[in-house]
Amino acid sequence: MNSEFDVIVVGGGIAGLTAGLVSARLGRRTLIHTSELLGGHLLSIEKIEGYPGHPDGIAGYELCPLAQGQAADAGAEFAMSRVEALSPEGGMWRLVTARGNYAARAVIVATGTELKELGVPGEMLLRGKGVSHCASCDAPLLSGKPVVAVGGGDSALQEALTLAEHASKVTVLHRGERSTAQQSFRERVAAHPRIELRPSTEVVEILGKDAVDGVRVRGLSGGGAGNGTGDLETAAVFVYIGLRPSSALLTDRVSLDSTGRIPVDAQMRTQLRGIFGAGTVRSGAAGRAVAAAGDGTAAAIAADRFLDDSAWPD
Ligand SMILES: Cc1cc2nc3c(=O)[nH]c(=O)nc-3n(C[C@H](O)[C@H](O)[C@H](O)COP(=O)(O)OP(=O)(O)OC[C@H]3O[C@@H](n4cnc5c(N)ncnc54)[C@H](O)[C@@H]3O)c2cc1C
Known part of the structure; x- marks a missing residue:
C-alpha cells in the first residue's frame, strides 16, 4: 500500500467511519486507521437508542458494518493497527504504527474513549472470567x-x-x-x-x-x-463507571481540556495546522452516536477545505 494519503482518520468508531466516508466522497484519498474492530463502542451495543431513522433502535453489529461498507464503497481504505505517534515532517503529518509509517497533510483524530476500570482487587485477575x-x-x-x-x-x-x-x-x-x-x-x-x-x-x-x-x-x-x-x-x-478520552496521541502537542479531551473550533480544527478532532475525544462532545457522526462529517469537510485552500489561516 502506498503510505501517503490526503487524509488519514485515526479511529474506526462512528466518528471515524463517517469522517472517512465523507472525505472519500469528496474525492480525497483517505485511510481509516483503527486499533480494534471497526465500530468502536457502538459495535457492542445491543440497541443503539436515539439514532435518527431507527425509532426502535438498531444493534451496533448491524449499524457498524453498514457504515464500514458505505465508507469502503465511497473509496476509503482501511488499516488495522494502533497509531502510536504523530509528528510533523516536510509539510505532512507522519503517523507511526507497528505495521509501518504513514503520511498525510490532514489528519482527523477520532480516537474516542475507553471505559474506566474500578481499580479494585480481583478486577484484572477476573477480566474475561466474569x-x-x-x-x-x-x-x-x-x-x-x-x-x-x-x-x-x-x-x-x-x-x-x-x-x-x-x-x-x-x-x-x-x-x-x-x-x-x-x-x-x-x-x-x-x-x-x-x-x-x-x-x-x-x-x-x-x-x-x-x-x-x-x-x-x-x-x-x-x-x-x-x-x-x-x-x-x-x-x-x-x-460502566465513566469514560477516559483516548487523547494520548496529542497529549504533548496541544493543551487538552480539564477532562483530557482535545479542544476544537466549530469546524473541528485543533490548534495544530492540518489536525482535526471528531467524536467523543473532542472537547464538548455531546456523547451521542449521531453527534459523533456529525463531528466526523464536519471534520472531513474542514480537512477537504484545508487541502484546497492555500489561504487557510495559520
Ligand atoms: C455502554 C454504552 C452505551 C451507549 N449507548 C448509546 C446509545 O444508545 N445511543 C447513542 O447515541 N450513543 C450511545 N453511546 C455513546 C456512543 O457509543 C458514542 O457516542 C460513540 O461511540 C462515539 O464514537 P467515536 O467514534 O467518537 O468513539 P469510539 O466509539 O470510542 O471509537 C473510537 C475508536 O478509535 C480507536 N482508537 C483509539 N485510539 C486509537 C489509536 N491510537 N490508533 C487507532 N485507533 C484508535 C478505538 O479502538 C475505537 O475503535 C453509548 C456508549 C456506551 C459506552
Missing part, C-alpha cells in the same frame, strides 16, 4: 444467573436493561445517591421486575478464584445502604 464491559457479548452466557452492573449513568442503566433480558436478576450498584441517567432509562429500570438499583454503594473487591462468584460492597456514609461491608453473589460484573 468481569466485562460488554453486556451484549456476555449476557447470553449468563442466562438465569444473577449479575451486577456498576455505575449510575446512561451506559450502566442501558446495559442493565440488556442484561435483564437474560439474567435472573441485575443489581445496579452506584456510589451516588441517585442515578444520573436519562429519564427514559431511569423509568424503564425502575419498572423492570428483575433490576434493582442500589445507590450509595461501592464495590471494594471482586470475588472468585477462576471465575467471578461475588462482589464485596460497602455502603457509603449518608446513603440508605449504611456503612457496612457485605458480599453479594453474582456470576458477572459489568463496569
Whole structure:
C-alpha cells in the first residue's frame, strides 16, 4: 500500500467511519486507521437508542458494518493497527504504527474513549472470567444467573436493561445517591421486575478464584445502604463507571481540556495546522452516536477545505 494519503482518520468508531466516508466522497484519498474492530463502542451495543431513522433502535453489529461498507464503497481504505505517534515532517503529518509509517497533510483524530476500570482487587485477575464491559457479548452466557452492573449513568442503566433480558436478576450498584441517567432509562429500570438499583454503594473487591462468584460492597456514609461491608453473589460484573478520552496521541502537542479531551473550533480544527478532532475525544462532545457522526462529517469537510485552500489561516 502506498503510505501517503490526503487524509488519514485515526479511529474506526462512528466518528471515524463517517469522517472517512465523507472525505472519500469528496474525492480525497483517505485511510481509516483503527486499533480494534471497526465500530468502536457502538459495535457492542445491543440497541443503539436515539439514532435518527431507527425509532426502535438498531444493534451496533448491524449499524457498524453498514457504515464500514458505505465508507469502503465511497473509496476509503482501511488499516488495522494502533497509531502510536504523530509528528510533523516536510509539510505532512507522519503517523507511526507497528505495521509501518504513514503520511498525510490532514489528519482527523477520532480516537474516542475507553471505559474506566474500578481499580479494585480481583478486577484484572477476573477480566474475561466474569468481569466485562460488554453486556451484549456476555449476557447470553449468563442466562438465569444473577449479575451486577456498576455505575449510575446512561451506559450502566442501558446495559442493565440488556442484561435483564437474560439474567435472573441485575443489581445496579452506584456510589451516588441517585442515578444520573436519562429519564427514559431511569423509568424503564425502575419498572423492570428483575433490576434493582442500589445507590450509595461501592464495590471494594471482586470475588472468585477462576471465575467471578461475588462482589464485596460497602455502603457509603449518608446513603440508605449504611456503612457496612457485605458480599453479594453474582456470576458477572459489568463496569460502566465513566469514560477516559483516548487523547494520548496529542497529549504533548496541544493543551487538552480539564477532562483530557482535545479542544476544537466549530469546524473541528485543533490548534495544530492540518489536525482535526471528531467524536467523543473532542472537547464538548455531546456523547451521542449521531453527534459523533456529525463531528466526523464536519471534520472531513474542514480537512477537504484545508487541502484546497492555500489561504487557510495559520
Ligand atoms: C455502554 C454504552 C452505551 C451507549 N449507548 C448509546 C446509545 O444508545 N445511543 C447513542 O447515541 N450513543 C450511545 N453511546 C455513546 C456512543 O457509543 C458514542 O457516542 C460513540 O461511540 C462515539 O464514537 P467515536 O467514534 O467518537 O468513539 P469510539 O466509539 O470510542 O471509537 C473510537 C475508536 O478509535 C480507536 N482508537 C483509539 N485510539 C486509537 C489509536 N491510537 N490508533 C487507532 N485507533 C484508535 C478505538 O479502538 C475505537 O475503535 C453509548 C456508549 C456506551 C459506552
